[in-house]
Structure formats: structure tokens, C-alpha cells
Amino acid sequence: MSGRSGKRPAARGPLALIPAALALLAAGYALRARRRPAACPYRYRLAVSLPRPFxxxxxxxxxxxxSPGERLLEVGPGTGYYALHAARWVAPGGTLHVLDLQQQMLDHTTRAAAAENLGNIIPARGDAQSLPYPEGHFDAAYLVATLGEIPDQDRALRELRRVLRPGGRLVVGELLPDPHMVPLATLRAxxxxxxxxxxxxLGTxxxxxxxxxVPEEI
Incomplete structure (x- = not known):
């Protein structure tokens, strides 16, 4: 019998440094993303279309x-992961307005809506920091993994409040490992x-x- 254990020796040399280098690159990207918030580019559209278990x-x-008949707003719809379903939730009679900085994202969502015969999605190109809608225009609004990409989150939240009617609802979704994730305590403040x-x-x-x-008017 041989005295060798049969185990391969640990990898050495330049190849052994690859995992550490990748980890450093990921950490560097996350830090830059937090310092310089920006919308997810259209070239990464496959990433925003993946299932989101949380x-x-x-x-x-x-x-x-x-509820059917309501007017909803989604900020940052991406490729329509939520929009195509939300449009059905307010049918019949309701509309879903989708706003994005990137026309390519809006075009992708509207093409997907047309393929599913959804005619109640209304796209608009614009900035969440200056929403192109009148006061009290929406019954509810939502944005998922988007708030952290907005440079002035306080201004965006004030704008969302402005365009919601008294009693209107706002839902903000955040998740890890998104480098732009906004912690709940920060969001609440x-x-x-x-x-x-x-x-x-809802969630963890x-x-x-x-x-x-939005508080009801007295």
C-alpha cells in the first residue's frame, strides 16, 4: 500500500488567487455602486428578468x-417582470403607468405587453426625482430594487408622495445582494x-x- 492519502494538494500559484481577485472585484463594484447610484443598463436585462425568491x-x-379599476405607477419596470402581472391585477378598467430613464427598457416592456395582449400599460420616459404626473394622480405606486439606484432618494420619495392620492399606497421592494439595497431602517426614516x-x-x-x-386629508 502506498503511504499517500490520495488527496490532491491544494491549488497553488496564480490560479489560486483567482477566487480572491473575483471577490475583491465584486466588493469594489458594490462600493462604487453605492457611491455612484445609477440605473441598471439595458445590456444587463437578463439579470433583471431572473426570478426573485424573496x-x-x-x-x-x-x-x-x-383592485380592478385602479391607476398604478411602477418606477423602474425593467423588462416587465412585475408590470405584466400588475397590469392584470387592475383589469378591467385600470391602468399601469411605467416610468423609466431608459427608452430601451420601456420598449422591451411594451413589446412584451403587446405579445400578451395587454393594452393597459402606459409607458413614459422620465426621472423619478421629477415625476411627470399631476398631484394625487395614482391610487398606488411601487418600485422594486430601484430606489437605491436613484441619486436623490429623498426627493424621489417626496415625488411619489405628491403623485399619490390621500390614502394612496406605496410599496418599496429591496433585496440582497443588490449593491444598491436600502436597509429598512433607512427607508423608514x-x-x-x-x-x-x-x-x-413582508419578508426578511x-x-x-x-x-x-399617504395620510388621509382631515
């Missing part, structure tokens, strides 16, 4: 509580400063939906 469509529906009332959370620290509302 931020499911079913949980979004529970948090948002949409910013939302309160914008005049939004916190109503609860790994991924959550937080629901807010």
Missing part, C-alpha cells in the same frame, strides 16, 4: 393590495421625512417589501 410577484400583490406613513413589511432582511401610505 420578492415574488405574489408578495408584491399582497403588499400593494391592487426617509419615507417619514417625505410625509409617508409606514404600515408594515434578505429581501422585503415595505408598505407606506
Amino acid at each position: 420578492l415574488t410577484r405574489g408578495r408584491l400583490r399582497r403588499a400593494l393590495s391592487p 426617509r419615507a417619514a421625512a417625505a410625509g409617508l406613513r409606514y404600515e408594515g413589511r 432582511r434578505l429581501g422585503y417589501y415595505a408598505r407606506f401610505s
Whole structure:
């Protein structure tokens, strides 16, 4: 019998440094992403189309509580992962407005909607920091893994409050490992400063939906 254990020796040399180098690159990207928030480029559209186990469509529906006939707003629809379902939640008679900085994302969503015979999605190119809608225009709004990409989150939350009617709902979804993730405590503080009332959370620290509302007029 040989005295060797049969185990291969640990990898040495330049190849052994690859995992550490990749980890450093990922950490560097995450740090830069936090310092310089920016929308996910269209070339990464496959990533925003992947399933999201912590931020499911079913949980979004529970948090948002949409009803037929309502007017909804989604900021940052990407390729329509949530939009195609939300449009059905408010049918018949309701509409879903989708706003994105990138025309390519809007075009992708509208093509997907047309392929599924959905005619109640209304796209608009614009900035969440200056929403192109009148005051009190929407019954509810939502954005998922998007708030952290906006340079001035406080301004965006004030704008969302402005375009929601009294009693209107806002749902914000955040998840790891998104480098732009906004912690719940930070989100609650910013939302309160914008005049939004916190109503609860679905999910965990790994991924959550937080629901807010606009106080009713007295």
C-alpha cells in the first residue's frame, strides 16, 4: 500500500488567487455602486428578468393590495417582470403607468405587453426625482430594487408622495445582494421625512417589501 492519502494538494500559484481577485472585484463594484447610484443598463436585462425568491410577484400583490379599476405607477419596470402581472391585477378598467430613464427598457416592456395582449400599460420616459404626473394622480405606486439606484432618494420619495392620492399606497421592494439595497431602517426614516406613513413589511432582511401610505386629508 502506498503511504499517500490520495488527496490532491491544494491549488497553488496564480490560479489560486483567482477566487480572491473575483471577490475583491465584486466588493469594489458594490462600493462604487453605492457611491455612484445609477440605473441598471439595458445590456444587463437578463439579470433583471431572473426570478426573485424573496420578492415574488405574489408578495408584491399582497403588499400593494391592487383592485380592478385602479391607476398604478411602477418606477423602474425593467423588462416587465412585475408590470405584466400588475397590469392584470387592475383589469378591467385600470391602468399601469411605467416610468423609466431608459427608452430601451420601456420598449422591451411594451413589446412584451403587446405579445400578451395587454393594452393597459402606459409607458413614459422620465426621472423619478421629477415625476411627470399631476398631484394625487395614482391610487398606488411601487418600485422594486430601484430606489437605491436613484441619486436623490429623498426627493424621489417626496415625488411619489405628491403623485399619490390621500390614502394612496406605496410599496418599496429591496433585496440582497443588490449593491444598491436600502436597509429598512433607512427607508423608514426617509419615507417619514417625505410625509409617508409606514404600515408594515413582508419578508426578511434578505429581501422585503415595505408598505407606506399617504395620510388621509382631515
